[in-house]
Each structure stands twice: as structure tokens, then as C-alpha cells.
Amino acid sequence: MMTNLNIDKDSNPGPNILCLSRESFIKDIYELRKRTNFSYSLVMAGFTRFQLAWFPKEMQIQTYYQRYVGLGNDRPIYHSTEYALNLIQMAGKEKKIEAVISANIDYWQDVGFKKACAILQIPFIVISREHPVIPRECDKVKEWYHDFGYIFTGSAIAVAGESSKKTLEDSNINFLNSKIVVTGLPRFDAWRDLDKLKPHRERTLITLLTFTKGYYADETFKNVLSAFCxxxxxxxxxxxRFLIKTKDLQDTVELEKFIGGNRAPNLMCSHETPLFSVLADTKVAIGYNSLSLVEAAIARAFIALPAWGECKSHGHDVMYSSDNPKVKAIATHLYKKEDLKNLISKHINCPPTTINEDAFDLFVNEFVHISKHKTNSESxxxxIEKCINES
Incomplete structure (x- = not known):
């Protein structure tokens, strides 16, 4: 089986866990490998491509496949289950697979693995990479699952914070003894390796996190970008230095066109520089409705929130509300371009000599779970260990 050749194996001595790779989910697996003794075998490619051969297009839709199967077409599920059983057997040839983990609750690519795990009596666990926080987005998730009548058939779902837990519980996706547990995302453990955060006076970056697609604020972003330049x-x-941190190559190309060639020598635009290193050297991070601003707070960067035009300071579709005192403690809402200029000037000319660590921690834990007593990876x-013991 070709998929088996694309497994990145782990040398840790603990139980062998098969992981279905997804973008960004790899960050969680790398932290789990580093901080626990479990062995995480990462399927890098193939498990989507090969299943296209027997899944009709009508079933290649997130969540919908359960309803489609209910109409009587169970052959794709049968083939996917056989495929998953074979892959689990081959991946566990040297060391038995004790569990399977995925980043998604309801993807059609995983249905065969859930069935295979049930047959083999091993747990199927999700470390959910999706974390709805904005009230309107939470409502959309609940409506989505209600409309499709989706039922989760795995053993457990590990989530990033309380908003995900409540949203999923309110969605009624639980099945039998499955668990929804707030563990936090392992990727946030990477910040624990910073022994000493760089003082603000020594930081060299003012960072704009793009909010060009899916934020419903394209025109205001252009206005913010103009002020930033x-x-x-x-x-x-x-x-x-002024860094425009883009999401991907296409984002970079589009912004480079918008900025043009006549620019200040200290203005940069990049998707390649890791967010981790960027934020650790950032005085002020500018963004809107992005979970990346939580990482900015972990890095002790102050946060600037545009709140003019299409960007809002409060309401049902705002993540960082001006009504929230934990937000106001470290973030500044900007109601016009001049506010942005004044804030940046202040932090460049008069950087703070001390910061309120507790205020930053309260902000972070308002949106994601980070325990002081153990790492997210340990949680x-x-x-996983509890699910293995109960299976």
C-alpha cells in the first residue's frame, strides 16, 4: 500500500499512535513528539487521494456523508474501512497501533478509520484544529450540525478552549460515551521554550497580520495597509521594521502588487517567516478577529485592533470586544487611521519598561486553554492514554 510508504515514524518508546496529517495539525504532532513519550506515526499523504477512487462526489462533502450513507449507499464506507484496516495493520507491523488521531471531527476521509477503530477496538480521537470563538461563528457551527443531524462516532474530541467545548455540546453531536475535553492545542507549548521574552525596547518589529479573506473587511484592510505603509x-x-505577515504565497503576491515597488526600505511582506519568531520580536501586532492575536499576547506583544469601516469593536461577530475588560487590558481599539499612527509612534518612541504579565495571561486564557500545571501535550x-485503557 503506497500510503504506508508516506508514514513519518517516531522513535519514542510509548504507545504507537497513527496520525492523519493535515495542514497546521503537524505542529501539534511535533509538540506531542517532543513533550511526551508516545510514538506518533504521521501519515503524510495518500489517505485522501486513494479514497477518491470509491467515494462519489456527492459524499466528498464535510459532514454530509452520514446523510448520504443513510440513503443506502454503503459501498464507499466498506471500501474505506478495508483501506483503513489494511493501513493500520501495515503501519503497526513493527509496533502495534494503539489509537488513531485526526484533526477533524466530520471529514469524509476519516469515516473508514472510525469504522476500522471500532472493529479493532482501539480509540479514534480528534485533536480539533477548528476552534470557533466569535459568537456568530459558534452559532454557524451549531446550525451546521443541527441541519445535518451529524453524530460523532469516535472516542473523544480534544479542543482548544471552552468555547469549542460548549459549541460542540450544544450541537448534540455526542455519541454514546464519546468525550469532549478541553486540553488546549499542543502547538501552543512551543511558547514555553522561550526562557526569557525579549524586552519591548529591544524588539524590532511592528507586525500587521493580514485580514484579507473571510473577515468581511477587505476595504478597511486596504485602509489599514495604506496607513501601515x-x-x-x-x-x-x-x-x-514594519512586517506585513501574510498567510500564504498568494496573499503575498496580491499584497506586493497593491504596495508596488516604491516603498520604504524597512517595509517587508512575507508568508515564509514563522509566526513564532515574528511575534517574539514584535512590539505591536495589528489584526482583526484572528486567533493569531492570542499568540501575539503569549509573546507579550501589545495588540492593535482596527475598529473603523467594516471592522467593529463589539457585537455578535467580533472576537475581541471592547466590552471585555480582559481585552481592554492589553489591546487598543483604533477608531480611525490617526489612532493607529499615534499608537505605533508611542510604542516606538516610548516603549513600556514593564508589562502586566497577569493581564496578558488573562487575555490568552479567555480564548484558548493553557494550563500552568502541565503542558497541553501532556493533557x-x-x-489518549485514558481512551486506550477504556477501549
Whole structure:
């Protein structure tokens, strides 16, 4: 089986866990490998491509496949289950697979693995990469599952924070003894390796996190971007760089076209520089409705939130509300371009000499779970071990 050749095996001595790779989910697996003794075998490719051969297009839709199967077409599920059984057997030839984990609750690519795990009496566990926080997004998730009548048939779901747990519980997707457990995402453990956070006066970046697609604020982003470029020009003689942190290559290409060639020498645009290293050197992070701003707070960067035009300061579709005192403690809502310029000027010319650590921690834990007593990776491995023992 070709998929078996694309498994990145782990040398840790603990129970062998088969992981179905997804973008960003790999970050969680790498932290789990580093911080626990479980052995995580990562399926890098193939498990989607090969299943296309027997899954009709009508079933290749997130969540919908359960309803489609209910109409009587169970052959794709049969083939996927056989495929998963064979892969689990081959991946566990040297060391038995004790559990399977995925990043998604309801993807059609995983249905055969859930069935195979039930047959083999091993747990299927999700470390959910999706974490709805904005009230409107939470409502959409609940409506989605209600409309399709979706039922989760795995053993457990590990989630990033309380908002995910409540949203899924309210969605009625639980099946039998499955668990929804707040563990936090292992990827956030990477921040624990920073022994000493760089003082603000020594940081060299002002960072704009793009919010161009899916944020319903494209025109306001252009306005923010224009102000950002003007600020870079204004402070071109200072040892400060202005970084536009894009999401991917396409985002970079589009913004490069918008900015043009005549720009300040200290203005950069990049998707390749890891967010981890960017935020650790950032004085102020500018963004809107992005979970990346939580990581900015973990890195002790101050947060600037545009709140003019299409961007809002409060309401049902706002993540960082001006009504929330935990947000107001470390973040500033900006109601016009001049507010952005004044804030950046302040942090460049008069950087804070001390910061309120507790205020940053309260902000972070408002949106994601990070325990002071154990790593998120340890919480996830505890859940996996419990599921293995109960299976």
C-alpha cells in the first residue's frame, strides 16, 4: 500500500499512535513528539487521494456523508474501512497501533478509520484544529450540525478552549460515551521554550497580520495597509521594521502588487517567516478577529485592533470586544487611521519598561486553554492514554 510508504515514524518508546496529517495539525504532532513519550506515526499523504477512487462526489462533502450513507449507499464506507484496516495493520507491523488521531471531527476521509477503530477496538480521537470563538461563528457551527443531524462516532474530541467545548455540546453531536475535553492545542507549548521574552525596547518589529479573506473587511484592510505603509516611511530612519505577515504565497503576491515597488526600505511582506519568531520580536501586532492575536499576547506583544469601516469593536461577530475588560487590558481599539499612527509612534518612541504579565495571561486564557500545571501535550496524551485503557 503506497500510503504506508508516506508514514513519518517516531522513535519514542510509548504507545504507537497513527496520525492523519493535515495542514497546521503537524505542529501539534511535533509538540506531542517532543513533550511526551508516545510514538506518533504521521501519515503524510495518500489517505485522501486513494479514497477518491470509491467515494462519489456527492459524499466528498464535510459532514454530509452520514446523510448520504443513510440513503443506502454503503459501498464507499466498506471500501474505506478495508483501506483503513489494511493501513493500520501495515503501519503497526513493527509496533502495534494503539489509537488513531485526526484533526477533524466530520471529514469524509476519516469515516473508514472510525469504522476500522471500532472493529479493532482501539480509540479514534480528534485533536480539533477548528476552534470557533466569535459568537456568530459558534452559532454557524451549531446550525451546521443541527441541519445535518451529524453524530460523532469516535472516542473523544480534544479542543482548544471552552468555547469549542460548549459549541460542540450544544450541537448534540455526542455519541454514546464519546468525550469532549478541553486540553488546549499542543502547538501552543512551543511558547514555553522561550526562557526569557525579549524586552519591548529591544524588539524590532511592528507586525500587521493580514485580514484579507473571510473577515468581511477587505476595504478597511486596504485602509489599514495604506496607513501601515505610511508609518514605515515615517520611521524609515529608525531601527524598526514594519512586517506585513501574510498567510500564504498568494496573499503575498496580491499584497506586493497593491504596495508596488516604491516603498520604504524597512517595509517587508512575507508568508515564509514563522509566526513564532515574528511575534517574539514584535512590539505591536495589528489584526482583526484572528486567533493569531492570542499568540501575539503569549509573546507579550501589545495588540492593535482596527475598529473603523467594516471592522467593529463589539457585537455578535467580533472576537475581541471592547466590552471585555480582559481585552481592554492589553489591546487598543483604533477608531480611525490617526489612532493607529499615534499608537505605533508611542510604542516606538516610548516603549513600556514593564508589562502586566497577569493581564496578558488573562487575555490568552479567555480564548484558548493553557494550563500552568502541565503542558497541553501532556493533557492530550493523558486523554489518549485514558481512551486506550477504556477501549
Amino acid at each position: 505610511e508609518l514605515a516611511d515615517e520611521f524609515s530612519n529608525c531601527p524598526v 492530550v496524551s493523558d486523554l
